[in-house]
Amino acid sequence: MRLEAYVEFAKRAFSREGTYRFQVFSRVGSVLLRVFLLATLWTNLYRANGEQAGIPLHSMLTYVVLALLLDIVYGVNGAYVVREKIREGTIAIDFMRPISVPLYVFSDTLGQTGFALLQCVPALVLSAFLVHLDGPPSVLAFVAFVAAVAIGFVVNYFIDMIMATMTFWTMEIFGIQIMVQFIASLLSGSLVPLYFFPQGAIQQILLNSPFATLYNVPLSIWIGKIEPAQYAAALGLQLFWATVFGSFAVWLWSVGERKVVIQGG
Amino acid sequence: MIIRAEHLTKQFKSLRRKDGVVGTLANLFSREYDLKDAVKDVSFELEAGELVGYIGPNGAGKSTTIKMLTGILVPSAGSCTVDGVVPWLDRKGNARQIGVVFGQRTQLYWDLPLIESFRLLRAIYGIPHDRYEQNLKAFTDLLDLDEFIRTPVRQLSLGQRMRGDFAAAMLHEPKVVFLDEPTIGLDVVAKEAIREFIARTNRTRGTTYVLTTHDLNDVEKLCDRIIIIDHGSKLYDGSIDAIKERYGGKRVLTADLTVACADIEVRLPGTTVVSREGHRITIEFDRSRVRADELIVELSRTCELKDVTIAEPELEAIIRQIYQSGLEPLTAGATT
Numbered sequence: 001m002r003l004e005a006y007v008e009f010a011k012r013a014f015s016r017e018g019t020y021r022f023q024v025f026s027r028v029g030s031v032l033l034r035v036f037l038l039a040t041l042w043t044n045l046y047r048a049n050g051e052q053a054g055i056p057l058h059s060m061l062t063y064v065v066l067a068l069l070l071d072i073v074y075g076v077n078g079a080y081v082v083r084e085k086i087r088e089g090t091i092a093i094d095f096m097r098p099i100s101v102p103l104y105v106f107s108d109t110l111g112q113t114g115f116a117l118l119q120c121v122p123a124l125v126l127s128a129f130l131v132h133l134d135g136p137p138s139v140l141a142f143v144a145f146v147a148a149v150a151i152g153f154v155v156n157y158f159i160d161m162i163m164a165t166m167t168f169w170t171m172e173i174f175g176i177q178i179m180v181q182f183i184a185s186l187l188s189g190s191l192v193p194l195y196f197f198p199q200g201a202i203q204q205i206l207l208n209s210p211f212a213t214l215y216n217v218p219l220s221i222w223i224g225k226i227e228p229a230q231y232a233a234a235l236g237l238q239l240f241w242a243t244v245f246g247s248f249a250v251w252l253w254s255v256g257e258r259k260v261v262i263q264g265g
Numbered sequence: 266m267i268i269r270a271e272h273l274t275k276q277f278k279s280l281r282r283k284d285g286v287v288g289t290l291a292n293l294f295s296r297e298y299d300l301k302d303a304v305k306d307v308s309f310e311l312e313a314g315e316l317v318g319y320i321g322p323n324g325a326g327k328s329t330t331i332k333m334l335t336g337i338l339v340p341s342a343g344s345c346t347v348d349g350v351v352p353w354l355d356r357k358g359n360a361r362q363i364g365v366v367f368g369q370r371t372q373l374y375w376d377l378p379l380i381e382s383f384r385l386l387r388a389i390y391g392i393p394h395d396r397y398e399q400n401l402k403a404f405t406d407l408l409d410l411d412e413f414i415r416t417p418v419r420q421l422s423l424g425q426r427m428r429g430d431f432a433a434a435m436l437h438e439p440k441v442v443f444l445d446e447p448t449i450g451l452d453v454v455a456k457e458a459i460r461e462f463i464a465r466t467n468r469t470r471g472t473t474y475v476l477t478t479h480d481l482n483d484v485e486k487l488c489d490r491i492i493i494i495d496h497g498s499k500l501y502d503g504s505i506d507a508i509k510e511r512y513g514g515k516r517v518l519t520a521d522l523t524v525a526c527a528d529i530e531v532r533l534p535g536t537t538v539v540s541r542e543g544h545r546i547t548i549e550f551d552r553s554r555v556r557a558d559e560l561i562v563e564l565s566r567t568c569e570l571k572d573v574t575i576a577e578p579e580l581e582a583i584i585r586q587i588y589q590s591g592l593e594p595l596t597a598g599a600t601t
Contacts, residue, residue, distance in 0.1 A: 002388070002389070002391050004388045005385075005388040005389045005391070007388075008384070008388040012374070012377070012381070012385060016376060016377075090370065092337050093367075095336070096363075096365050097360055099357070099389055260337070261337060261339050262339055
């Protein structure tokens with residue numbers, strides 16, 4: 001593996017993203033709009049029904065804003081380019097280079113995500129003018145939060161990559177993509193905290209599902225629903241799913257690559 | 266020897282599609298496949314430093330062969346090596362020693378300046394700094410890249426882009442470069458620049474080139490040797506001169522007469538009147554059976570000649586004849 005090349009891919013993706021100025025402004029603007037709408041919605045819900053699921057309103061609003069920022073980070077989908085490459089057959093050019101395509105895509109996604117993170121800064125600052133935001137409970141919590149987002153990013157990349165790899169067989173995965181996105185947004189805690197689901201078995205399953213690693217773990221750490229004593233277990237769960245999805249993604253890719261090489265795409 | 270292909274064969278499975286509404290639904294559930302030989306039992310050997318034209322009509326199996334040599338297709342049977350490396354067993358290792366140029370699609374990064382693509386390739390291939398600078402300078406001079414090296418690739422003309430593509434393919438000093446229609450769509454000046462670059466690097470750097478193209482002028486100007494394949498099989502492997510000698514024994518005589526040539530007859534063995542248009546008559550003759558002066562004497566017996574030209578058949582005409590008549594006339598002496 002030639003690390004230099006992959007660093008170069010990431011840098012290139014970062015600067016490429018920077019050239020789309022309109023996208024930067026519209027993304028930040030859309031976050032602010034949704035912050036405003038969701039904050040209004042949750043405030044009124046709380047006013048009508050009182051505190052829900054053991055989450056006070058100020059924590060809930062913080063949760064909503066951070067979830068919208070995570071949308072920016074996870075929304076990158078660098079694996080999308082693989083789908084285009086497979087469909088147009090240009091994947092062959094990548095196969096003629098001394099590089100690993102999944103690692104190339106990972107580096108590219110990393111670069112794009114780096115730029116997306118930069119957009120989170122103004123979005124966060126401006127959101128703070130709209131609603132009250134809680135800081136993380138401690139420095140340790142903040143460190144755990146960052147680690148949880150990093151692992152969530154990796155799991156998210158594997159999910160995207162698995163779907164993109166399916167293009168080797170189906171050529172069109174829009175239907176699956178929509179379905180997975182819908183399930184993920186519901187089960188990851190990005191729309192509604194998982195603590196709102198019925199307590200007991202259902203909630204336990206959801207809290208431990210792979211989707212929970214994306215939003216629930218980092219956000220729960222920030223708002224204090226996951227306490228320091230549970231950090232290791234929560235991050236361990238994320239790592240477990242990262243390993244499972246990672247192994248599957250690597251395996252699926254190797255089967256897909258073999259298929260191209262045997263059948264000619 | 267740098268490339269060795271032995272009985273290289275590639276079969277493709279293709280889905281047999283049924284027509285109509287019922288057929289479309291049936292396709293969803295039952296799948297029947299047809300087997301097609303894209304490449305059949307093709308063998309050849311290339312010495313380092315050769316510049317070989319690999320030609321054939323559309324769908325002949327050219328790019329399938331190239332894909333096997335570049336390691337992105339595994340043969341169904343037979344084998345090949347590129348400088349001792351089996352491409353599909355060590356795709357990345359093979360990738361380091363080959364270069365590829367496609368006329369139809371660029372491998373440069375579309376929204377980056379040319380120089381950025383080069384820098385990225387330096388990282389991808391791990392080209393040592395001094396070698397990179399050296400090569401970059403050499404190619405910049407040879408291909409006049411200076412004027413547009415900082416322009417984003419999407420703003421380059423086709424000619425400039427191809428020059429950039431060539432430099433990009435050569436920066437890591439590949440031993441073998443596969444060219445797929447490298448001059449397609451270029452104007453004469455740009456074509457000449459590309460040909461000059463190929464010939465030059467072949468001579469000075471000893472780069473082995475496999476040139477796949479439909480532009481036989483490229484082949485005629487650059488290659489001594491051609492390999493012709495059709496329907497997946499090798500039809501001819503030898504020098505251009507030999508193929509001209511063997512299949513290009515015919516000459517075409519065009520004469521402008523003082524009278525209309527409608528009823529001019531030529532009664533000599535080995536001649537065929539190809540066309541009569543007004544005062545111009547075109548005659549094909551077999552130079553082993555009749556001499557040009559005999560033909561002219563014969564013609565001038567019945568009419569006066571204003572002008573006469575005799576043309577050697579172009580490689581293109583010979584190749585066209587070979588494609589059309591298929592294997593048959595070639596089985597006699599298909600190898601050298």
